[in-house]
Every structure is written in structure tokens, then in C-alpha cells.
Amino acid sequence: MGFHHAQQIESLNQSVSELKKINVSFEFFPPTTESMENTLWDSIERLQTLKPSFVSVTYGANSGTRDRTHNVIKSIQERTGLVAAPHLTCIDANEQELRQIAKDYWNSGVKNIVALRGDLPSGSSKPNMYASDLVELLKQEAxxxxxxxxxxxxxxEAKSAQADLQALKRKMDAGANRAITQFFFDVESYLRFRDRCAAIGIESEIVPGILPVSNYNTLLKFANFANVKVPNWLHQQFQGLDNDQNTRNLVGASIAMDMVKVLSREGVKDFHFYTLNRSELSYAICHTLGVRP
Structure with missing residues (x-):
């Protein structure tokens, strides 16, 4: 057994025994069918045992789903007592409506919100409100x-990386408590980004958003839509597994576990998991990180 080999084993032992205490949060989306509803509640019941710091519920860009989001949030709070945060966008509601929504949320005990600009409707070029305006409005209400x-x-849609960073700074200055990143697979890109946030004076937590991949083709659609780079090694990991869900789950969980361990060693204390309403992968990843019922 060579020296190099011994060193690797040593570092593996160390990385497993040295896990730091971390906080986790989970994202869900409102179900549209009865079977999706059952899947969602199974997942929430499973993941709530991990005592997440909050769970969030996404929101599609029309008011019908806004009500669905609100209903899921209310049910989560009533059934589990977890802190539940609805996504709220400012594209499809005017300022008055947004103030009313904010009041309603606050009065029904919803004190946490994920504030987003929202996707522009096709054909429109410039929104009348940005996420920083929404943060400001929410903070004025409560x-x-x-x-x-x-x-x-x-x-x-950002003109440049620097412009994008300035936009984040405006949101933080308007009163946001934390930023949650879009999912990524290049850990370096997150760490460089975190350094750039610190350099520009953003002091709040930049929480990495982790997407455990169980379906590579679905991932490609998301990544394309969200401007996320899918590295070649990820592509190779999923090659030949189109009809093999079990192996895909193991591969996806293993990749996410590796990423999260590296990030944890780099001092990241909070992780946000995009669950896609499934619990298996997120639960397993959290377990290996020492987050236990």
C-alpha cells in the first residue's frame, strides 16, 4: 500500500469524522394531481424529522398557483409546525396587490418569504419591479x-457578472436576510462567487442550493432554462442509465454528498435542497452529513 493511498484513506476517515454541524432547508412545489399530492406529503413527513430551519414552496407565474402555494404553506404550518416560506414574485401583481398579499401572509402567521422577481412573460422586455423593490416593499409592511x-x-438576463452581483447587493441592502443560490455542479464556481460577494460587502449567508439529480434528462431541461453549466463529468456519470432509476438515484446522491462535504469543509453551514417533492435523495444526503432525526 503506497504512501499516496494511505494518505487518501486517512483523508477519507478524517472527512467523515469531522462533520461540522449544519442547517438544512428544503424546497417543494405545489402539486397539481392527487398522486403528486400524496408524494409531497410523504416527503414532507419524512424530511420534517430532520428539523429543517425552514421549508419553501415555489410559485408558478400566475395567480392560480399563488393560491395553491399559499394553501400548501398553510397546510405545512398546520400539520407540521415547520417554518414555511412561500415564494413570492412581483411580475404579475401590482404594488397594491403585493402589499395586500404581504399583510395576508403576515396575519396568517407566515413570517418568512422567498422574494423573487419572477419570469418575464414572453414579449415583455423590462419589468416594472425588481426583487430589490419587492424586498423593500415587504420590509415596509412587516x-x-x-x-x-x-x-x-x-x-x-444579466448584462455582466458584475451587474448581477450589484443586483444581489441591492437586494441584500434592501433588507434580505440571506441569499439562496441557483443549483450548480461546479463547486469552484460557488466558492469564487462567495468570495466576490464578500468582496463587495455582502455579509449575509450565501446558502448553496443543491439539486440532487435522479433524472439526467430532466436536469438538462432545468439547466438549459436556468443558465447552469452541466459539466462533462456529470454527463458521463449518467450515461447508459436511462432505464435504471435505482442506479441513477445512487449516482445522484453520491455526487451531491461529495459536493456538500467539500462545501462543509469550506465553512458552509446552511444548505438548501431542491427536493422536486421527493425525499429519498435529500434524506440520504442529510443523513451522511450527520443531520439525523
Whole structure:
């Protein structure tokens, strides 16, 4: 057994025994069918045992789903007592409506919000409100705990990486409590981004958003939509597994575990998991990180 080999084993032992205490949060989306609803509740019941710092519920860009989001949030709070944060966008509601929504949330005990600009409707070029305006409006209404989005690989509509960073700074200055990143697979890109945030004076937590991949083709659609780089090694890991869900789950969980261990060693204390309403992968990843019921 060579020296190099011994060194690797030593570092593996060390990395497993040295896990730091971390906090986790989970994202879900509102179900549209009964079977999706069952899947969602199974997942919430499983993941709530890990005592996440909060769970969030996404929001599609029309008011019908806004009500669905609100209903899921209310049910989560009633059934589990977890802190539940709805996504809120400012593209499809005017200022008055947004103030009313904010009041309603606050009065029904929803004190945490994920504030986003939202996707522009096709054909429109410039929004009348940005996420920083929404953060400001929410803070005027009540002392919400606000999470905003950050883009380590740069928002697809940003003029430049620097402009994108300035936009994040405006959201933080408007009163956001933390930023949650878009998912990524290049850990370096997150770490460089975190350094750039610190350099520009952003002191809040930049929480990495982790997407455990169980379906590579679905991932490609997401990545394309979100301007996220899919590295070649990821492609190779999933090659030949189109009809093999079990192996895909193991591969996806293993990749996410590796990423999260590296990030944890780099001092990251909070992780946000995009669950896609499934619990298996996120639960397993959290377990290996020492987050236990």
C-alpha cells in the first residue's frame, strides 16, 4: 500500500469524522394531481424529522398557483409546525396587490418569504419591479425574514457578472436576510462567487442550493432554462442509465454528498435542497452529513 493511498484513506476517515454541524432547508412545489399530492406529503413527513430551519414552496407565474402555494404553506404550518416560506414574485401583481398579499401572509402567521422577481412573460422586455423593490416593499409592511436568489453562474438576463452581483447587493441592502443560490455542479464556481460577494460587502449567508439529480434528462431541461453549466463529468456519470432509476438515484446522491462535504469543509453551514417533492435523495444526503432525526 503506497504512501499516496494511505494518505487518501486517512483523508477519507478524517472527512467523515469531522462533520461540522449544519442547517438544512428544503424546497417543494405545489402539486397539481392527487398522486403528486400524496408524494409531497410523504416527503414532507419524512424530511420534517430532520428539523429543517425552514421549508419553501415555489410559485408558478400566475395567480392560480399563488393560491395553491399559499394553501400548501398553510397546510405545512398546520400539520407540521415547520417554518414555511412561500415564494413570492412581483411580475404579475401590482404594488397594491403585493402589499395586500404581504399583510395576508403576515396575519396568517407566515413570517418568512422567498422574494423573487419572477419570469418575464414572453414579449415583455423590462419589468416594472425588481426583487430589490419587492424586498423593500415587504420590509415596509412587516419584519419578514426574507430569502432572495443568487446566481453563481450569472443570471441569464444579466448584462455582466458584475451587474448581477450589484443586483444581489441591492437586494441584500434592501433588507434580505440571506441569499439562496441557483443549483450548480461546479463547486469552484460557488466558492469564487462567495468570495466576490464578500468582496463587495455582502455579509449575509450565501446558502448553496443543491439539486440532487435522479433524472439526467430532466436536469438538462432545468439547466438549459436556468443558465447552469452541466459539466462533462456529470454527463458521463449518467450515461447508459436511462432505464435504471435505482442506479441513477445512487449516482445522484453520491455526487451531491461529495459536493456538500467539500462545501462543509469550506465553512458552509446552511444548505438548501431542491427536493422536486421527493425525499429519498435529500434524506440520504442529510443523513451522511450527520443531520439525523
Amino acid at each position: 419584519d419578514f425574514d426574507i430569502s432572495v436568489a443568487a446566481y453563481p453562474e450569472v443570471h441569464s
